[in-house]
Amino acid sequence: MLKKKKLATLYRDNPDACISCSICLTACPVVKATQKYRGPKLNGPALTRLRKLTDDYDPMINFCSNCKNCDRVCPSGTPISALNMKARALHFKTNPHPLNDKLLSRNEELGKLMSTTAVGAKLANIGMKVGCSLKLVKMMGLNPQAPFPQYAGASFYKRFKEIKQNGPFKRQVLFYPGCYVNYNEPELGELVVKILNYQGVEVLIDKRLKCCGSPLLSCGYLDKVEDHAKINTAILADYAKRGIDIVTTCTTCSLFLKQEYAELFDMEKEVEAYNQQLFEICEYLLYLDEQGEFKHDGLGPVTQSYVHHTPCHLKVQGMGVPSMKLLSMIPALKVEQLTAPCCGLSGVYGYKEETAAISANIGAELKQQIKEASATAGVCECNLCRLQMQNGTGKKAYHPLYLLDASYKAGHAPGYEVNTSKKAK
Structure with missing residues (x-):
């Protein structure tokens, strides 16, 4: 009998779990938006079978957005989006990445650089606005009509140093801010601390944590995602072992930390060590409510x-x-x-x-x-x-x-x- 781990590995890489029902086609937003994409079933399981026989490349792999709606509706639990992302990464093993991949995948490095000083963030924001208005970003393979996020003058980690958390506290949580809160909207991170403190929860951070890896995966850097996953899972498992819950405001970060690592890599055991203690922030506040620890007193009317x-x-x-x-x-x-x-x-x-x-x-x-x-x-x-x-x-x-x-x-x-x-x- 195959061991559980071997079964998980077999399932994770097996396109034959697909029963060709085509329900993924009805859920895929890309299929509805363009005729260039033949859909999750053909792009994922079908082409994965073909690639077991030949090194054929199909440009369709570039059209999957990794929204994961196909995974959500699949009755057999086929890891369709993971197969798509692996195919994209396999292509770039032997082919060069375009410039926009190199830029968009480095959000963590760019965030650190831009938030070093307030002046640096302002210059970056001005430069992006000018580049979009003049369509200079188009030369780099970027969409000038897209809503590029603004960089904050100081990261959340830097601002966190200035926060005084006044107890008493009943619990502790580790806050995983993700790149966006850390470098683009640190005010949201400050609000997490404020609201959780009010519920009697002390907030911890750990600067060793890396980007969840979503931009890297979408750009085909699967090996780098695995490097991040190894670091993150080890750190999160340590906190979970000590009875400390983990919260994040980012739904993509939550998805990657809870599910995606196990779908992409041989890391089921590592993820299982903490995933029952990892919460999206609203999910966690409801959990506190179930425990009788959420403060309803003082909630006033919001008329908008x-x-x-x-x-x-x-x-x-x-x-x-x-x-x-x-x-x-x-x-x-x-x-x-x-x-x-x-x-x-x-x-x-x-x-x-x-x-x-x-x-x-x-x-x-x-x-x-x-x-x-x-x-x-x-x-x-x-x-x-x-x-x-x-x-x-x-x-x-x-x-x-x-x-x-x-x-x-x-x-x-x-x-x-x-x-x-x-x-x-």
Whole structure:
């Protein structure tokens, strides 16, 4: 009898789990947006079988956005998107990467560089705006119409040093900020600390943690993703062993840390060591509520209306939509859940010139729904989805924690504003 680990390895690399039902075609946003892509089934399992016989290259591998909707609906649990990403990486083993791959995959290195000084971040932001307006970025294979994130003058890790967490605390959590919060929206990271502190939870960080690897994977750098996975899983397992939960605000980071590493690599055991203690932040706040530790007292009315978009990478984790239940606790708040399936940006996908038109077609339905809605703004857990929701709609989009923060402020929650403070210099 094959051992469990060997069975997992066989399943992970086996295209014959696919029963050719074609349900993945109905869920794939790329198929609906272009005729260039023949769909997840042919791009994944079918071509994987072919590649076992020949080194044939099919340009279709460049059109998968890794949204993972195919994985979500597959009745046999075939790791379709993982097969697609492995095929892309295999191609680049013997072929050079285009310039846009080299740029978009280095978000962590660029973030560190740009956030070293406030001046550096400002210059980078100005340069990107000028480059987009003059379409200079197009020469680098980038989409000038894409909503490029702005760099913050100081990273979240740097700002965290200035935060004084005032106890007493019942719990500790390790916060995995991800690259976006660390280098582009550190204010969201500060809000995580503030809200968790108010619930009686002390927040820890660990600077040894690496980028989850999503941009690297999408650009075909599978070996580098595995390097990151080995570092991250070892660190997270150590915290979990000590009884410390892990939280993140990024749905893609959560997906990679919980599921993707095990799907891509021989790392089931490493991921199992912590994945039951890793939470998306709204999921964790609901967990605290189940334990009777979430503070309802002090939640005041928020009278604005919002529209909510559910990220693809949240859906595939099978946790439902925790933020909608969390936001339902806020008095007077109105949130309409949109039906558009995908924002279209899909990580680096919408930033590449060669897939820009497809990305725009995919995201058109969401943008139209936002424009037509009477709501004043959007709300979404995913960082890049929020950027896409704002792009060309004339409406802002916020992480759910900003609404929770507004509610605690409106309700004059006792001790909320002083529970977390800046350290005296």
